[in-house]
Amino acid sequence: MDISFSEQDLQFQEEIRAGIASDFPAHVREKQEKGSSLSKSDIIDFHKFIYEKGWMAYNWPVEYGGTGWSPVQIYLFLNELALAKCPNILPFGLSMVGPVIYTFGNQEQKDRFLPDILQFNTWWCQGYSEPGSGSDLASLKTKAVLDGDHYIVNGSKTWTTLAQNADWIFCLVRTETTQKKQEGISFLLIDMKTPGIEVKPIITIDGDHEVNSVFFTDVKVPADQLIGEEGKGWTYAKFLLAHERFGIAAVPAGKVQLNELKEITAQYNDVDLNKKIAELEIDLMALEFTEMRSLAAIADGGHPGAESSILKIRGTEIQQRLTELFVEAAGQYILPYEGPDGFDSNMTPAGPDYASASVAQYLNYRKTSIYGGSNEIQKNIIAKAILGV
Amino acid sequence: MNLHYSDEQNMLRDQVIKFCESSYDFIDREKILISETGYSSDHWKQFAELGWLAIPFKEDNGGFNFGPIELTVLFEEFGKALVVEPYLSSVVMSGTILEGSSHPEKVSIIESIISGEHQVAVAYAEANIGYNFLDCVTSITKESDSLILNGSKSLVLNAANSDQFIVLAKHNDEAVLVMLDKSAEGLSTQNFKTLDGQTCGELTFENIILPEDSILTSGKDAESLFNKMLDVSILCISAEAVGAMTSAYQKTVQYTKEREQFAQPISNFQVLQHRMVDMFIETEITKSLLIKATLQLDSNDAETSKTISALKVQVGKAGKYIGQQAVQLHGGMGVSNEMSIGHYLKRFTVIDSMFGNTQHHINKYLTL
Numbered sequence: 047m048d049i050s051f052s053e054q055d056l057q058f059q060e061e062i063r064a065g066i067a068s069d070f071p072a073h074v075r076e077k078q079e080k081g082s083s084l085s086k087s088d089i090i091d092f093h094k095f096i097y098e099k100g101w102m103a104y105n106w107p108v109e110y111g112g113t114g115w116s117p118v119q120i121y122l123f124l125n126e127l128a129l130a131k132c133p134n135i136l137p138f139g140l141s142m143v144g145p146v147i148y149t150f151g152n153q154e155q156k157d158r159f160l161p162d163i164l165q166f167n168t169w170w171c172q173g174y175s176e177p178g179s180g181s182d183l184a185s186l187k188t189k190a191v192l193d194g195d196h197y198i199v200n201g202s203k204t205w206t207t208l209a210q211n212a213d214w215i216f217c218l219v220r221t222e223t224t225q226k227k228q229e230g231i232s233f234l235l236i237d238m239k240t241p242g243i244e245v246k247p248i249i250t251i252d253g254d255h256e257v258n259s260v261f262f263t264d265v266k267v268p269a270d271q272l273i274g275e276e277g278k279g280w281t282y283a284k285f286l287l288a289h290e291r292f293g294i295a296a297v298p299a300g301k302v303q304l305n306e307l308k309e310i311t312a313q314y315n316d317v318d319l320n321k322k323i324a325e326l327e328i329d330l331m332a333l334e335f336t337e338m339r340s341l342a343a344i345a346d347g348g349h350p351g352a353e354s355s356i357l358k359i360r361g362t363e364i365q366q367r368l369t370e371l372f373v374e375a376a377g378q379y380i381l382p383y384e385g386p387d388g389f390d391s392n393m394t395p396a397g398p399d400y401a402s403a404s405v406a407q408y409l410n411y412r413k414t415s416i417y418g419g420s421n422e423i424q425k426n427i428i429a430k431a432i433l434g435v
Numbered sequence: 436m437n438l439h440y441s442d443e444q445n446m447l448r449d450q451v452i453k454f455c456e457s458s459y460d461f462i463d464r465e466k467i468l469i470s471e472t473g474y475s476s477d478h479w480k481q482f483a484e485l486g487w488l489a490i491p492f493k494e495d496n497g498g499f500n501f502g503p504i505e506l507t508v509l510f511e512e513f514g515k516a517l518v519v520e521p522y523l524s525s526v527v528m529s530g531t532i533l534e535g536s537s538h539p540e541k542v543s544i545i546e547s548i549i550s551g552e553h554q555v556a557v558a559y560a561e562a563n564i565g566y567n568f569l570d571c572v573t574s575i576t577k578e579s580d581s582l583i584l585n586g587s588k589s590l591v592l593n594a595a596n597s598d599q600f601i602v603l604a605k606h607n608d609e610a611v612l613v614m615l616d617k618s619a620e621g622l623s624t625q626n627f628k629t630l631d632g633q634t635c636g637e638l639t640f641e642n643i644i645l646p647e648d649s650i651l652t653s654g655k656d657a658e659s660l661f662n663k664m665l666d667v668s669i670l671c672i673s674a675e676a677v678g679a680m681t682s683a684y685q686k687t688v689q690y691t692k693e694r695e696q697f698a699q700p701i702s703n704f705q706v707l708q709h710r711m712v713d714m715f716i717e718t719e720i721t722k723s724l725l726i727k728a729t730l731q732l733d734s735n736d737a738e739t740s741k742t743i744s745a746l747k748v749q750v751g752k753a754g755k756y757i758g759q760q761a762v763q764l765h766g767g768m769g770v771s772n773e774m775s776i777g778h779y780l781k782r783f784t785v786i787d788s789m790f791g792n793t794q795h796h797i798n799k800y801l802t803l
Binding site for chain 1: 705724745
């Protein structure tokens with residue numbers, strides 16, 4: 047048994063660290079340090095930086111322009127990004143639709159879509175959930191009917207993250223009503239500029255506009271934008287879920303936040319709060335080593351099994367508890383609140399400067415135990431796959 | 436990076452599993468508990484023959500020179516079957532102190548521990564000092580040329596079966612660890628059964644005259660050796676706890692699949708499923724910290740004590756949760772003494788209480 051990284055891996059880590067230090071766009075870094083929200087162009091600038099460093103396809107195979115990095119290298123790369131307070135690399139193109147296209151798409155589709163994903167020329171969003179289909183995703187109703195060389199799409203998608211910025215959407219649509227609901231689902235790529243698509247913001251309880259409803263009314267989608275075979279969409283979607291869930295535990299980001307919290311509470315000498323922070327730090331340490339155990343298994347050629355559900359459940363619980371402790375530290379000064387971007391700089395209320403951002407994140411992070419397969423669904427998965435009940 | 440056990444470590448695990456399967460079912464264990472010694476001397480002989488008693492000792496002292504990894508393998512399997520033999524007391528606790536000392540007879544004492552003939556217990560706790568063991572009242576004074584021991588020690592594991600004691604005491608305001616024979620004049624003992632089926636004793640020392648060579652170590656060396664003993668012991672009972680957690684959640688899953696109510700196995704109910712998933716997750720999370728602490732202790736990492744405290748906190752919390760839920764999901768059977776499941780709860784309760792409980796180690800973690 048040996049948990050240390052090899053010399054080469056440590057050198058790799060050093061290169062990534064140095065690359066971030068020298069080239070992470072300053073205007074994005076500054077906003078990240080302050081905790082203010084990023085504009086569309088900030089996010090694009092960040093992704094262009096990642097692309098220009100040659101790091102974008104960190105998890106793709108070499109033949110599609112991937113880095114060919116080992117699981118350990120990918121782990122170290124994501125770790126360094128988080129420790130440097132980089133925003134997340136958006137998963138929708140790179141980690142979601144990209145792997146589906148290079149695994150199940152035809153050559154023409156690969157040539158057409160993959161390069162733009164890598165260069166972040168297209169912003170993708172995910173059309174899965176519907177108003178009536180959340181955890182029971184396979185019950186989805188958005189319909190696609192083949193009419194000559196086009197599908198006509200009608201229905202609606204919801205909780206679509208950053209659809210307001212997106213150029214394309216990948217959708218699960220129903221092409222057939224079958225006995226087994228999973229069998230009538232297909233995987234369709236749709237240009238967001240196609241007539242008949244309407245995006246409406248959903249404002250979340252923190253006041254932010256992150257998610258949307260997307261409505262489809264007689265949207266004409268060329269049939270060559272279907273991935274793979276009709277009726278196999280569910281299989282592709284499941285593949286996508288199983289496709290590496292590195293970073294889902296968000297340990298390095300948690301560490302950064304925990305250190306910030308400790309800096310804040312160092313001034314208070316609040317014994318009860320300090321104990322809660324210690325307990326959280328211990329839980330984070332345990333989660334980090336759980337992730338290392340999965341990493342060691344993957345590096346060995348194994349597959350992250352249902353155990354990665356542990357990382358999702360525990361990771362989100364810890365992220366949420368962290369936000370609670372910031373709120374607890376801020377105490378009564380969370381009362382004045384005007385939204386996720388804080389206050390006008392000429393008129394700030396009494397209280398610590400982190401108060402407003404803390405409560406914004408507290409409210410925002412309630413999503414983490416709901417998205418990506420709610421934590422209750424994750425527990426169903428473990429119950430079935432591991433406990434056999 | 437790899438987290439594989441070596442072939443040798445896997446062989447050891449298989450050996451312990453085989454022993455527990457063939458000689459340690461719940462009924463076998465019950466018989467041991469009501470026996471006079473509270474453990475099986477036949478098993479102890481077998482441990483010696485299998486070489487298990489030699490595991491942590493250096494080759495120079497007749498041992499196998501294995502380390503924390505092998506100890507945790509052994510203890511994890513012991514924990515699954517709730518083994519009560521005094522391995523922790525005699526081999527781990529006494530062994531760690533003896534091996535770190537410069538006692539002239541240390542090699543022969545260790546050899547006799549390894550052969551299974553001899554048992555030594557560490558007397559570290561006292562009535563009024565809580566978990567601050569080094570703040571002990573028991574003291575050694577020097578009168579003319581003799582060392583005189585006075586005071587008392589409590590919760591001495593396996594005291595009744597031990598031939599010798601290692602006593603933590605104060606001498607000139609410094610910590611000392613001294614060797615004491617059970618036959619020493621002025622020593623009286625009172626023995627008790629413990630909550631989890633083991634035994635412990637209270638020792639009282641009245642003007643005991645110690646031989647000159649009884650001091651094993653003193654001052655800063657004694658403190659650091661004692662603290663090392665605590666770290667290794669916490670690691671071992673944590674491994675035992677992980678084994679017990681594994682058994683407790685697996686037995687619970689099995690029971691809910693067999694128990695039928697409302698014309699179906701109660702494992703069909705989602706409330707129970709999620710509870711068992713939480714038990715499984717707690718077990719895995721504890722195992723993660725156990726492996727981390729094991730590897731750090733093995734490599735003398737500077738963060739070891741901090742991780743050990745973190746581990747003890749996690750073991751305390753997870754043991755309590757899993758033990759209680761295992762009883763709850765077994766329904767009335769869970770509180771029945773003739774079912775094994777309640778005995779896991781008792782062991783978790785004892786493990787949390789030993790060498791600093793959850794609260795103690797949260798506070799200690801904050802200082803490290």
